[in-house]
Amino acid sequence: MKTTVDPVTSPFEGAQHHLRADHLGALLLERVALQPTDTALRMVDGEDWTWSRLAEEVGAIQAGLARMGLEPGDSVALMCENAPRMVAALCAVTAAGLVAVPVNTAQVGAGLAFVLEHSGASVLIADAPYLERCASLGLSLPGNRCIATEADAPSWRQAFGREAAPMAHGSTADTAMVMYTSGTTGVPKGVMLDHGCVLTGAHAAAAVMLEATPQTVIHTCLPLFHCAAQQLGLWPALLSGAQLVLARRFSASGFWPQIQRYRANAFHFVGPMTSVLWKAPPSSLDRRHGARIAVGGGPRIAWRAFEERFGVQFVECYGMTETFGGCVAHRPGRNRAGSVGKAMGHVEVEVRNEAGTAVSAGTVGEIAIRARVPHALFQGYFQRADLTAEAVRGGWYHTGDLGAMDADGYLTYHSRARDLIRRRGENVSAIAVEEAINACDGVLECGVVGVPSALGEEDILAVLVPDPSKPRPTWPELLDAMRTRLPAFALPRYLCFAEELPKTVTGRLQRHLLRPMAAQAFDLHERA
CATH class of the missing domain: 3.40.50.12780 (ANL, N-terminal domain)
Known part of the structure; x- marks a missing residue:
């Protein structure tokens, strides 16, 4: 089945007040020119920035990166929590024709080292705790190119302490960012x-x-x-x-x-x-x-x-x-x-x-x-032509x-x-089982995953976070509630409670981390 495109869902219809810049740097300069004194950013429990303040910060960062010898196409890694300075760094890098590499702040160890090395980042801009984490990896990034985002940090003052006007460099087809997937099922892929x-x-x-x-x-x-x-x-x-x-x-x-x-x-x-x-x-x-x-x-x-x-x-x-x-x-x-x-x-x-x-x-x-239309999809996976060819076939991206x-x-x-679980000859959607269990009284949320079965195929494990505002349900109560919502082949065999579910910073459930919990789970077959 192919979609019929609803004309009202054109991304450009009905937006006469939106700018039509063909490059992120031009977009920034046009917005600043139109609304220099209007508030652009508000940090919860922090400071407010106007568009002109954002432009000033962007210009100072761009000038500092230029003094370091960076040229269009070079990569800059950004490992920061939400803050106006993260916005300024992201805008500065992309507007200057450089490539931004936003790094998940939950990354540690080998996964973090992979992203920093694979991206080829020439500079790392990070909040101080993450800068220390990166330094502990023993990578070869020069010390003077590791910059803490805190305004009073010596590295920030030294690198970006001089005023300069913001600039825009590049074209529509230039790579703006390489965003690495969360890597919950393997090595992260850099999406260009x-x-x-x-x-x-x-x-x-x-x-x-x-x-x-x-x-x-x-x-x-x-x-x-x-x-x-x-x-x-x-x-x-x-x-x-x-x-x-x-x-x-x-x-x-x-x-x-x-x-x-x-x-x-x-x-x-x-x-x-x-x-x-x-x-x-x-x-x-x-x-x-x-x-x-x-x-x-x-x-x-x-x-x-x-x-x-x-x-x-x-x-x-x-x-x-x-x-x-x-x-x-x-x-x-x-x-x-x-x-x-x-x-x-x-x-x-x-x-x-x-x-x-x-x-x-x-x-x-x-x-x-x-x-x-041109530029509606990603350019490919950075330095992974094999994965790009596997995902994009005949012009179609297979999701x-x-x-x-x-x-x-x-x-x-x-x-x-x-996420499909193969059980008793049936395909079971983990998400459908989760939604049914989440509807049970006393359950805050749950995660579901398939685990190996001695009979072949898989059994179903459900890890539940109890709702602290309600009495914790018993296993028989949960089983009775699930039976009204799920077919018999989709009922979990294993159940266990947990204080929280393992997730990425973006809220994505890390299903592979649920499987080890089966060892201490309640086995409904043994209690039957």
Whole structure:
């Protein structure tokens, strides 16, 4: 099944106030010229920056990098938590024609060393704790090219302490960033994104999903080293003149107070955030926070009930780093239950079988994506032509995700292909089992994974985080509740409780870390 492109989902329609720069550096300079004294960035419990202040910081960083001898195409690694200086560094690097390498702050050891060495970064800009972590790896990066982001740090003052005007260098087709995947299933892959791809994804988010204007205030607690916070936060703010409110991380108790305090009318999320917010006790802020739009993927609750309780419009979307975020989406107030939306104007989407042929409406297959306009998809995997050729075949990017499409072109996401559990001759979606268990009383969230079975194929392990506000359910109570929601072949064999689930900083469940818990899990077969 192939999507029919809804003309209203063109990423550029209805956005007359958005800038049309063809390069991230030009975008920054144009925004500063239009709104020099307007507030651009607000740090939760920190300082505010105007667009002109951002430009000043960008110019100083660019001048410092030039004095170090960096030339267009050289790479700069950024390992920072959300803060205005992270925004300035990211803008400075990309605007100067250099390649930004945002590094996941959760990376340690061999994984961190791989990203820094494989990317070929000439300079490392990092928060002090992460700079120390990198230094402990014994890499060959020159000491004078490791710069701490703290304003009073000697390395920052020495490198970037001189004023200079910001500049823009490069073209639409130049690589702007190499963003490494989280690497939960193997060695991280460096996704190369050119300026055009970043701008196309940002236009889609600003015009269609956020409906952003200069009066929009976007709150993000997702990390800027991840494409979601960039596609749905930073670059739409530059395109539209919206304010960007930065929180270092998600706080269940602090989220709605932050939204109200900073008058944010839009925010974005990952699925686990919505589950935590939904299961929090009712509060007077539930409908008094001021947010209007919530954009993201994988809500793990009934979104209509969430909308009614919190007074926001859900905008569910689907995408990945290779598409620079959401490329299939709804518009605010137009969600279709169970669907992640329709293909936006810059891409075409098909659902395919194993032979690579489009399947009929309603049939589950692999989701494949093709560009309809130049620069709609990634350039490839950095220094991995083999992986690029495996993923992009005949102009189509094969996502490895399973989904189905209805006759109207609305896409339903099912799971990662590797998240399927093969049990008793049946394919079981780990996500479907998780959603059923999450609906059980006394469960805050859970993770599900397949584990080897003595009979061949797999058994199902479910790791549950109990809801601290409610009595902990017993195993018989949970089993009775699950039997009303799941077919017999999808019922877990192994159950165990945990204080928290292993996740990446971006909230992605690390399923492979669940498997060792089977050794101490409750075995329903032994208790039967």
